[in-house]
Amino acid sequence: MSTNDMHQEIRDAVSKMCLKFDNKYWQNCDEKDLYPTDFVKELTISGFLASLIPEKYGGAGLPLSAGAVILEEIHKSGGNAAACHAQMYTMGTILRHGSEKQKSNFLPKIASGDLRLQAFGVTEPNSGSDTLSLKTTAVFNGEKYIINGQKIWTSRAEHSDLLLLLARTKPLEEVKKKTEGLSVFLIDMRDHIGTSLTIKPVKTMMNHSTTEMFFENLLVSPDNLIGDCNDGFKYILSGMNAERILISSECIGDAKWFLKMATDYSKDRKVFNRPIGQNQGIQFPIAKAYSKMRAAELMLWSAINLFDEGKNPGEEANLAKLLCSEASWEAAEMCIQTYGGFGFAKEYNIERKYREARLYQVAPVSTNMILSYIAEHVLNLPRSY
Numbered sequence: 001m002s003t004n005d006m007h008q009e010i011r012d013a014v015s016k017m018c019l020k021f022d023n024k025y026w027q028n029c030d031e032k033d034l035y036p037t038d039f040v041k042e043l044t045i046s047g048f049l050a051s052l053i054p055e056k057y058g059g060a061g062l063p064l065s066a067g068a069v070i071l072e073e074i075h076k077s078g079g080n081a082a083a084c085h086a087q088m089y090t091m092g093t094i095l096r097h098g099s100e101k102q103k104s105n106f107l108p109k110i111a112s113g114d115l116r117l118q119a120f121g122v123t124e125p126n127s128g129s130d131t132l133s134l135k136t137t138a139v140f141n142g143e144k145y146i147i148n149g150q151k152i153w154t155s156r157a158e159h160s161d162l163l164l165l166l167a168r169t170k171p172l173e174e175v176k177k178k179t180e181g182l183s184v185f186l187i188d189m190r191d192h193i194g195t196s197l198t199i200k201p202v203k204t205m206m207n208h209s210t211t212e213m214f215f216e217n218l219l220v221s222p223d224n225l226i227g228d229c230n231d232g233f234k235y236i237l238s239g240m241n242a243e244r245i246l247i248s249s250e251c252i253g254d255a256k257w258f259l260k261m262a263t264d265y266s267k268d269r270k271v272f273n274r275p276i277g278q279n280q281g282i283q284f285p286i287a288k289a290y291s292k293m294r295a296a297e298l299m300l301w302s303a304i305n306l307f308d309e310g311k312n313p314g315e316e317a318n319l320a321k322l323l324c325s326e327a328s329w330e331a332a333e334m335c336i337q338t339y340g341g342f343g344f345a346k347e348y349n350i351e352r353k354y355r356e357a358r359l360y361q362v363a364p365v366s367t368n369m370i371l372s373y374i375a376e377h378v379l380n381l382p383r384s385y
């Protein structure tokens, strides 16, 4: 089967699955701050959530392009894959850097849904975008690592068994470069919640099940360490292209959803005895949003193709994240304007998707950090921070 046929087959199957999770379903989750458990279960049972896990470990062993297509279709249907998308890229950290024992212990259970790996603890309240200054420590006492500190915005932690955690194992004063001395741990949170681990939900403008986490003398064995001690930042960096590409695919799905909603509505809605879509004041913003979406999509596929060829598309993945998140936001703005007052009515879902689409210019990486990356690493301008 050609790659295009494979993508089309996936698109058809995912969009069919998404019919079970209509706007009413997402609206209800949004209004009640519910985790979309049934949706995540269905995505797991259907095998889509494990599409990137190699067959040897119980997944479908598909390339990143398949993951991108799956996430795009979910968002294009009006859904929101943020409830579980992280598993697609955090799993890659175990796959690339974990020991064979860790891979065979965890990946088949993640693929089958017996274990959820949804939580990714990097950001901290006091360091924010300056990841290398994070304060959470993991101190080895000869037998165990003792973890102390705090994370914020650890999304889905209440709905995950496992947590991938970045902590400092060597004090900043003792390392030559700030990138050294950080380590990645895979932690089964069920062993610690209520004793050495406290998770508190953080309410946000959209339904995102995000939390803050407090670690108080949490003990883990060296078996929980992924790869080599003090090399963890490299492992996190190695997953960033995949993360940016997958999130960009969601943005393209969102943009396509807004475009469809706006074109359909502007043909139907009659004001002054004609469809509003007959007015260029309504048509042009739709056409403009479409153009921006298509351009961003081309950059995204350039990143995906390079990634799947085994290259390191840092430039393309960052550009895709920048352009796709901006394209989805422009489409969101256009759509709410096209709907007029009804855009604000919960019933129409525009305001929900509008709130959801805004996130991607801040998380998982803020637009300014991407611009800094392009300035420094692509254009060779001086480092700004």
Ligand SMILES: Cc1cc2nc3c(=O)[nH]c(=O)nc-3n(C[C@H](O)[C@H](O)[C@H](O)COP(=O)(O)OP(=O)(O)OC[C@H]3O[C@@H](n4cnc5c(N)ncnc54)[C@H](O)[C@@H]3O)c2cc1C
Pocket: 119, 120, 121, 122, 123, 127, 128, 129, 130, 152, 153, 154, 155, 156, 204, 208, 210, 359, 362, 363, 364, 365, 366, 367, 368, 369, 372, 384, 385
């Ligand atoms: C809903 C949600 C879910 C999230 N989920 C996760 C998660 O699961 N795991 C996780 O680890 N993190 C998560 N995050 C955190 C997210 O990655 C951060 O919010 C993001 O990286 C920005 O960090 P910050 O919020 O601390 O902003 P800050 O670092 O405080 O920055 C604030 C603003 O200043 C800008 N800024 C800062 N320094 C510079 C500079 N040198 N040059 C130019 N501009 C600068 C930033 O770009 C930003 O616009 C989530 C965030 C949200 C809101």
